[in-house]
Amino acid sequence: MAGRPAALRLADTFVGMAAKAPNNKARAEILRRGAATFAGMASDPAVAKTEGARGFLTTVGLEFAGAAAQAATEQYNERPTTSDFTQLMRDTAAAWAQLGPDAAMTDAALNAAAIQPPIANANDPGINPGVSVAPASWGGANVTLGRSAMVTFNPTPAQIQAGILATQTVAFWQGSKREAQAMTIDLTMVAPPANPQHPHRGGGGPDQESRPMAIIQYGVDGNTQYSVPVDVGQGRRITVPANYISVNVGCDPPFEGGEPVPITLGASIGMFQAASVSPPTRTVSLETPFGGVESDFFPIPVRASRLLPPVMVIGVLPGGVKFNINWCRLSGQVIGQTFYDYSNQNAGSVSQPVVVPYDAFFFTITADTQTDVRLPFELSL
Numbered sequence: 001m002a003g004r005p006a007a008l009r010l011a012d013t014f015v016g017m018a019a020k021a022p023n024n025k026a027r028a029e030i031l032r033r034g035a036a037t038f039a040g041m042a043s044d045p046a047v048a049k050t051e052g053a054r055g056f057l058t059t060v061g062l063e064f065a066g067a068a069a070q071a072a073t074e075q076y077n078e079r080p081t082t083s084d085f086t087q088l089m090r091d092t093a094a095a096w097a098q099l100g101p102d103a104a105m106t107d108a109a110l111n112a113a114a115i116q117p118p119i120a121n122a123n124d125p126g127i128n129p130g131v132s133v134a135p136a137s138w139g140g141a142n143v144t145l146g147r148s149a150m151v152t153f154n155p156t157p158a159q160i161q162a163g164i165l166a167t168q169t170v171a172f173w174q175g176s177k178r179e180a181q182a183m184t185i186d187l188t189m190v191a192p193p194a195n196p197q198h199p200h201r202g203g204g205g206p207d208q209e210s211r212p213m214a215i216i217q218y219g220v221d222g223n224t225q226y227s228v229p230v231d232v233g234q235g236r237r238i239t240v241p242a243n244y245i246s247v248n249v250g251c252d253p254p255f256e257g258g259e260p261v262p263i264t265l266g267a268s269i270g271m272f273q274a275a276s277v278s279p280p281t282r283t284v285s286l287e288t289p290f291g292g293v294e295s296d297f298f299p300i301p302v303r304a305s306r307l308l309p310p311v312m313v314i315g316v317l318p319g320g321v322k323f324n325i326n327w328c329r330l331s332g333q334v335i336g337q338t339f340y341d342y343s344n345q346n347a348g349s350v351s352q353p354v355v356v357p358y359d360a361f362f363f364t365i366t367a368d369t370q371t372d373v374r375l376p377f378e379l380s381l
Contacts, residue, residue: 037061184237185240212265228302231281238276283375297363305379
């Protein structure tokens with residue numbers, strides 16, 4: 001080309017045409033043609049024979065692209081966006097910048113032509129939409145990846161009418177076989193029950209109880225028909241292999257004389273392994289029998305691997321508490337015992353977790369004093 005004067009005369013021609021356009025729509029179209037013209041000139045080595053010429057033509061093209069975008073914005077009264085020609089000019093400039101000033105003229109032109117399409121493709125969300133680990137089925141209408149709900153044990157008719165139920169499904173996902181992977185379930189107590197007597201302290205009234213729990217059903221392919229009850233407490237996180245997950249939240253029954261109160265629980269499903277260092281638990285709450293009498297059979301919680309130290313009230317009991325747990329096989333026969341001595345209000349060796357025998361399915365408890373006890377089983381989840 002003759003040089004900058006010729007380019008400026010061409011630019012003036014487009015500017016004059018745009019100024020005479022009857023409306024912004026026509027003006028934007030003329031300016032876009034100008035941007036396309038200068039983009040082609042900047043990319044053509046036969047026209048842009050020097051580094052300075054390429055830079056100058058690129059700059060002029062960007063000016064036209066910006067003006068075209070502004071005209072289109074005024075037409076629709078919308079927020080300015082980057083037009084195709086603006087991106088084209090930026091891709092051209094980026095290609096020349098990657099080659100550097102020392103590239104040979106002919107080779108540089110050929111290399112720029114090779115570099116420019118990948119740059120444009122990288123900026124095109126239709127060609128390069130990014131990477132996501134989410135299964136394809138997560139976009140379905142029947143997928144509930146997380147929500148919260150208010151539940152309570154044995155709700156009253158008024159509570160049911162207000163949407164407070166005994167159990168509610170807060171997360172659900174069903175995927176295909178090839179979508180089976182490590183999935184993480186996060187259980188949350190959204191907010192503690194309010195204490196009308198001490199609102200600033202939280203908690204409930206003197207006889208109020210809320211024992212949040214969740215029932216998780218999960219698995220892969222045909223192995224999805226079993227459920228695992230877990231404690232929610234202040235929140236738990238669990239990782240499972242699955243292409244099917246269902247999370248129901250609810251509340252365990254209160255101890256005798258306790259008044260259940262509503263609580264808001266929530267759950268979320270994540271498509272990755274984000275296991276917590278603290279394992280989930282399932283607590284069995286019971287009352288120890290008086291006078292050394294053996295209790296009824298209690299089933300060992302599903303996926304229980306260890307029994308953590310028991311929790312009980314012993315401060316009001318003179319002499320403390322002594323009791324033992326009898327591990328029973330499927331037939332009910334005792335196959336082992338674990339002893340706990342709180343007679344000096346000192347757990348001693350009972351502060352260590354106890355491995356649940358792999359062939360035990362039930363347990364009974366024998367004690368010398370009657371009291372409430374909570375047995376937290378650690379779950380292998």
